[in-house]
Amino acid sequence: MKKSIVIIGSGISGLCMGALLVKQGFDVSIYEKSSFVGGRTKSSVYKNHILDNGFHIMPFYKTSAVYKLLEEIGIVNDLKLAKVNDIAFYENKKYHKYPKGITDILKFSLLPLSGRISLLKVILPMAFSSVQKSEKYDNTSMMNVIGRLDRKTRAFFDAVCILAFADSPEHVALGEFMRMIIRANPFKGGTSELAYPAEGGYDTICKLVSNYITEKGGKIHLGQAVKQVKVQNNKVAGVILQDGNLVESDCIIVTHPAYLAIRELFEPNILDQSLQSMAKKLEKTTSVIEAHFCCSDKLDFRQLVFPVGDYMTKGIFFVTNIASSVSPKGEYLIMAGAPVPSEDTENPQKIKELTQKMKEEISQIYPNFTKSLIWERSMAWKLVESVVKEPGLVWKQKFPHETNISGLFFVGDSTISYGIGTDSAAQSSFLCYPKILKHLQ
Numbered sequence: 239m240k241k242s243i244v245i246i247g248s249g250i251s252g253l254c255m256g257a258l259l260v261k262q263g264f265d266v267s268i269y270e271k272s273s274f275v276g277g278r279t280k281s282s283v284y285k286n287h288i289l290d291n292g293f294h295i296m297p298f299y300k301t302s303a304v305y306k307l308l309e310e311i312g313i314v315n316d317l318k319l320a321k322v323n324d325i326a327f328y329e330n331k332k333y334h335k336y337p338k339g340i341t342d343i344l345k346f347s348l349l350p351l352s353g354r355i356s357l358l359k360v361i362l363p364m365a366f367s368s369v370q371k372s373e374k375y376d377n378t379s380m381m382n383v384i385g386r387l388d389r390k391t392r393a394f395f396d397a398v399c400i401l402a403f404a405d406s407p408e409h410v411a412l413g414e415f416m417r418m419i420i421r422a423n424p425f426k427g428g429t430s431e432l433a434y435p436a437e438g439g440y441d442t443i444c445k446l447v448s449n450y451i452t453e454k455g456g457k458i459h460l461g462q463a464v465k466q467v468k469v470q471n472n473k474v475a476g477v478i479l480q481d482g483n484l485v486e487s488d489c490i491i492v493t494h495p496a497y498l499a500i501r502e503l504f505e506p507n508i509l510d511q512s513l514q515s516m517a518k519k520l521e522k523t524t525s526v527i528e529a530h531f532c533c534s535d536k537l538d539f540r541q542l543v544f545p546v547g548d549y550m551t552k553g554i555f556f557v558t559n560i561a562s563s564v565s566p567k568g569e570y571l572i573m574a575g576a577p578v579p580s581e582d583t584e585n586p587q588k589i590k591e592l593t594q595k596m597k598e599e600i601s602q603i604y605p606n607f608t609k610s611l612i613w614e615r616s617m618a619w620k621l622v623e624s625v626v627k628e629p630g631l632v633w634k635q636k637f638p639h640e641t642n643i644s645g646l647f648f649v650g651d652s653t654i655s656y657g658i659g660t661d662s663a664a665q666s667s668f669l670c671y672p673k674i675l676k677h678l679q
Contacts (some may be wrong), residue, residue, distance in 0.1 A: 241486055242267040242457070243678075244477050246464045246503070247493035249277025250304070250660045251650040253447040254667035255491055255674075257311045260454040264678065267485070268456065269477065271463035274441075275448045277493075279660060281439035285613060287571050288438035288564040289530055292619055293555050294660055295322060295440075297402065298421050299431035303657060303664035304443060313450055317443060320561050322432040322541050327393065328603055329546035336397070336544070338422075338430040346394075348546065353391045360384065364416045365423040369656075372420065376413035377629050383412060390546065397544040400552045401432075402658045403627055405524045405577050414627040417656045438557075438564035440660070467492070467503045467646070474645040488645045489678060491670075493663075495652040496637035497521040510642045517637055520652050522628060523620040525583045527592045528575040530557075530617075531600070535610035536570050543603070550576045550592065551599045569612065574600060583618035590616070626652055639670040647674055 243259055245252045248270035256266050274280055281290045296302050296319065308314040325336035327348050334348035343361065346354050360383060364372075384395050384407055392407075399407050402418055422430040435442040448458055463480040467490055476486040492499045496517040500509060507514075536559075543554045555573040558565040565571045574596045582588045593616040601607045626636050633656045639647055647670055651659070655666035 241265070241488055243489045243491065243674075244269065244485060244487040245491045245493065246467075246477065246499075247277060247650075248272075248275040248444070248448065248458060248460075249493055249650070249663065250279060250444065251663040251667045252277075252491070252493040253444055253451065254304075254307050254664045255493075255649055255671065256451045256456055256458075257307065257447050258667065258671050259674070260451050260456040261311055262675075266451065266456040267487075268451070268458045269462050269464050269479070269485075270458065270460050271480075273461050275458065275460070276441035276444035279440045279444055281441050284530075284615060285532065286566045287530075287532060287569070289571075289615070290440050290573075291617070292404075292526075292528060293557075293573050293575065294434075295401075296433040297418075297658040297661050298429055299433045301421065301427065301429055302661050303668060304661055305433075306668070307447070307664055308443075311447070311450055313446055316446055318436040319433040320436040322434055322560055324539070324541040324559070325544075326540050326542075327397065327544050327546050329390070329393075333540070333543070336542075337394075339424065348393065349390055353388065356387060356391055357394060360387075361419060364419040366426070367416055367420060369417055369420060372413045372416035373633060374413070375416060376411050376632050376635060378412040379629050380407040380410045380412050380415050393544070393546040396552065400544070400575070400577070401542075403524070404526050404575070404659070405627075406552075409524070410627055411629045411632045414632045414656060417633070418658065421657075434560050436561050436563065438561045464503060466505070469504070469508050469643055469646075472643055474643060489647075489674065490645060491647045491649060491674070493648075493650045495520070495650065496648055497652070499648070508643065513637070513641055520626050520631060520637060522626055522631065523580055525578050525580040525620045526575050526618070527578050527582065527589060527596075528573060528617045528619065529593045529596055530615045531572045531574065531597070531607075532565070532612045532614070533570045533572060533607065533610040534568065534612055535606055537572070537604040537607060537610070545599065545603065549599050551596045552576050554600060554603075572600075578618075580620055583620050589618050632656065639666070639673055645677060647677075 242265045245268040327334040337343040421428045464477045466478040468475040474490045557571040637653045651663040655662045
């Protein structure tokens with residue numbers, strides 16, 4: 239009997255890998271402990287609005303790894319995407335268009351001419367660099383470059399890092415930031431365009447890919463957790479499910495963050511000590527407070543606004559302006575977010591205080607906000623996603639796809655990949671895919 243390839247987890251990386259393999263005719267079984275696909279991209283319906291668990295976005299639009307996957311398996315036309323391009327900074331009662339290229343930077347009204355020149359001096363060498371050169375700066379903090387800039391010029395980098403990494407420049411490696419700027423450079427085949435599913439809910443992408451997998455004969459087992467990866471003689475032999483059943487397989491792909499997988503899915507010391515140490519180093523989190531606000535008024539026609547100055551709120555997403563399908567007619571969904579210390583995400587009182595602070599700041603920008611507010615919903619996240627982006631913890635310094643165990647592969651945003659959020663998870667699958675094919679052949 240032919241053994242299935244077993245994939246543990248049905249997030250972006252697990253589904254991408256599953257789709258690539260079933261396209262080649264391989265027998266694939268995905269085991270997912272939750273009752274839904276999508277992992278951290280799950281969305282839910284709350285008071286007739288579609289709410290994402292965190293604001294996910296498709297960076298680099300048609301050049302992103304997620305878009306590439308949809309093209310690769312031939313379903314890109316099944317997904318209607320809305321462009322996210324009405325982006326602005328807000329400072330001192332004025333809005334300033336978010337710059338997407340050299341021409342925009344030269345016209346960037348937030349900064350005086352001297353500030354625009356300073357910004358170009360930083361951005362241009364990055365944009366026309368190479369991925370290979372960027373790796374030389376993987377152990378360098380962004381602050382080495384932007385620390386000496388004035389507050390307004392720094393605001394540009396604050397905004398980009400919030401949008402790209404859900405974090406502040408203090409926690410981002412210069413090499414990782416450079417690779418993002420390279421991918422956004424249209425002169426090198428890139429784009430700074432962003433996109434979001436027009437029907438609302440980033441997990442729309444995951445549902446489309448999971449449907450493709452099952453239509454091609456793959457199996458997705460929801461609500462079935464893997465208890466342990468079985469290893470014999472330095473080779474994978476299968477997985478033991480939570481109910482004790484053994485599923486035999488000589489190819490197992492783990493999509494959980496490496497540090498969690500090693501702790502939860504393997505007997506002690508099965509993997510090399512060096513790998514265990516590396517995984518432990520990668521146990522880093524980006525922590526954010528995010529709040530959804532439903533309003534009766536359309537406070538702004540823009541899609542995204544970055545407050546500049548002494549605001550805790552770093553980004554205001556007008557979700558209904560991006561995708562009208564997320565809200566019932568006459569109601570408008572807003573999401574606001576701010577990076578916070580990790581301990582704040584575990585303190586309900588602190589979450590309440592920070593949400594109130596965001597409401598006050600939004601009211602300063604939009605005086606009609608308070609009277610038009612219908613309901614609010616706060617969320618706090620400690621995420622291990624593209625958070626492994628600190629100096630010394632990026633790109634090739636992440637967890638490897640292959641280990642000392644034959645037939646065992648790791649994919650996901652904590653493994654070797656660069657990119658933003660869900661895009662790094664998809665890119666990781668593309669990078670690992672040839673290695674899996676070589677093993678299977």
